[in-house]
Amino acid sequence: MNCGPEQDGVDRMAPFSEPFREELLRLFQLRRDVRRFRRDPLPEADLMALLEAAHTAPSVGLSQPWRFVRVQSPAARAAVVASFEKANDAASKAYDDERARLYRNLKLAGLREAPEHLLVCCQTDTAQGHGLGRATLPGTLRDSVLCAIQNLWLASRARGMAVGWISILDPEELRGPLEIPPHWQWVAYLCMGWPEKEQDHPELEAVGWEQRRPLSEVLFTR
Amino acid sequence: MNCGPEQDGVDRMAPFSEPFREELLRLFQLRRDVRRFRRDPLPEADLMALLEAAHTAPSVGLSQPWRFVRVQSPAARAAVVASFEKANDAASKAYDDERARLYRNLKLAGLREAPEHLLVCCQTDTAQGHGLGRATLPGTLRDSVLCAIQNLWLASRARGMAVGWISILDPEELRGPLEIPPHWQWVAYLCMGWPEKEQDHPELEAVGWEQRRPLSEVLFTR
Numbered sequence: 001m002n003c004g005p006e007q008d009g010v011d012r013m014a015p016f017s018e019p020f021r022e023e024l025l026r027l028f029q030l031r032r033d034v035r036r037f038r039r040d041p042l043p044e045a046d047l048m049a050l051l052e053a054a055h056t057a058p059s060v061g062l063s064q065p066w067r068f069v070r071v072q073s074p075a076a077r078a079a080v081v082a083s084f085e086k087a088n089d090a091a092s093k094a095y096d097d098e099r100a101r102l103y104r105n106l107k108l109a110g111l112r113e114a115p116e117h118l119l120v121c122c123q124t125d126t127a128q129g130h131g132l133g134r135a136t137l138p139g140t141l142r143d144s145v146l147c148a149i150q151n152l153w154l155a156s157r158a159r160g161m162a163v164g165w166i167s168i169l170d171p172e173e174l175r176g177p178l179e180i181p182p183h184w185q186w187v188a189y190l191c192m193g194w195p196e197k198e199q200d201h202p203e204l205e206a207v208g209w210e211q212r213r214p215l216s217e218v219l220f221t222r
Numbered sequence: 223m224n225c226g227p228e229q230d231g232v233d234r235m236a237p238f239s240e241p242f243r244e245e246l247l248r249l250f251q252l253r254r255d256v257r258r259f260r261r262d263p264l265p266e267a268d269l270m271a272l273l274e275a276a277h278t279a280p281s282v283g284l285s286q287p288w289r290f291v292r293v294q295s296p297a298a299r300a301a302v303v304a305s306f307e308k309a310n311d312a313a314s315k316a317y318d319d320e321r322a323r324l325y326r327n328l329k330l331a332g333l334r335e336a337p338e339h340l341l342v343c344c345q346t347d348t349a350q351g352h353g354l355g356r357a358t359l360p361g362t363l364r365d366s367v368l369c370a371i372q373n374l375w376l377a378s379r380a381r382g383m384a385v386g387w388i389s390i391l392d393p394e395e396l397r398g399p400l401e402i403p404p405h406w407q408w409v410a411y412l413c414m415g416w417p418e419k420e421q422d423h424p425e426l427e428a429v430g431w432e433q434r435r436p437l438s439e440v441l442f443t444r
Binding site: 020021027048052056068073090099139142154158165200202211212 | 250437
């Protein structure tokens with residue numbers, strides 16, 4: 001283990017500065033779930049940097065159970081669009097009147113515009129990690145994948161790039177078209193690219209779907 | 223929406239700098255799952271800042287389903303320690319020989335030393351978000367909670383503080399002692415405090431339990 005200064009003179013273990021912490025908070029606050037993408041491609045080097053950031057996430061027992069699938073073929077993407085349209089139609093019918101009208105006005109996908117599609121799965125039968133820490137809480141394997149996604153999301157926003165998590169999809173009907181192996185569990189389908197514009201507030205708040213509540217409402221003591 | 227300079231002259235939407243992105247990557251790389259804590263308390267203001275960082279996380283439909291419970295009473299903490307010891311004993315018996323010996327040498331909790339215990343739950347019956355985005359993928363509610371945890375973890379490390387996620391616990395037997403309401407799902411039990419020392423590498427790697435693998439092994443194309 002190397003906890004001291006590196007050979008190049010950079011102290012890898014140096015404390016993080018107060019200005020860095022302030023910028024980190026700004027990053028947390030400005031990370032958005034984006035639906036409006038420009039069509040320009042993401043540079044390959046940037047995309048790999050984002051995936052490397054995801055890959056530094058914590059994982060139960062050091063299991064690293066995340067599996068990243070870049071979905072590029074027109075046939076696979078068409079299947080995803082079709083699944084979204086079907087699930088979205090069904091979802092809109094579950095609301096009545098005013099809420100249904102609001103729902104139909106939401107932009108809930110950016111599948112056609114986003115240059116990069118990333119399916120993120122959890123390999124549930126991985127031997128890596130030797131099962132540590134998941135006997136009583138098996139969900140911790142999937143939990144690890146979420147930590148990786150949040151890293152990727154933050155790293156994207158730090159580069160001015162955008163991520164949109166599309167959850168109005170039927171994972172079972174996409175298992176075939178996306179060639180998802182039997183022991184891979186669907187976790188997230190992410191659109192990635194450049195945002196049409198930067199957004200300060202969540203779009204769902206701006207259009208009146210929901211409001212954020214203060215921390216005090218979710219904090220308890222025992 | 224305010225996308226321009228703020229009244230105080232700070233441009234809230236300014237791009238993040240290259241040095242910031244480099245520090246962010248260092249933060250990702252140095253975030254550890256800590257088991258060895260000093261006993262000094264965490265300043266209340268710091269703890270609240272970490273929870274505020276968590277509370278900026280993305281959530282499906284803007285549902286903010288995370289519930290943070292500071293576990294402070296000696297009786298509640300004793301129940302957690304007892305649950306850990308029972309689950310840990312059972313887990314150690316599931317390995318044979320060499321792996322069991324390795325397991326018994328791992329330090330898997332820091333429950334007695336860590337000054338702060340935080341239970342993180344997901345309120346599964348929340349009306350907030352109006353069900354958006356979880357009809358076909360109900361797990362997205364819990365997924366949101368994980369994004370909040372990863373924010374908290376990163377914000378902690380940026381302040382030189384430590385988080386240890388204890389998953390060798392039986393959530394059902396702790397529902398009573400921790401007074402967990404019926405519709406709250408257990409997500410994580412976190413020890414928080416100051417690390418005995420900063421660690422560059424995961425402890426599980428240092429002691430030979432598991433090795434991290436390269437990104438190339440988890441990246442695929444369709």
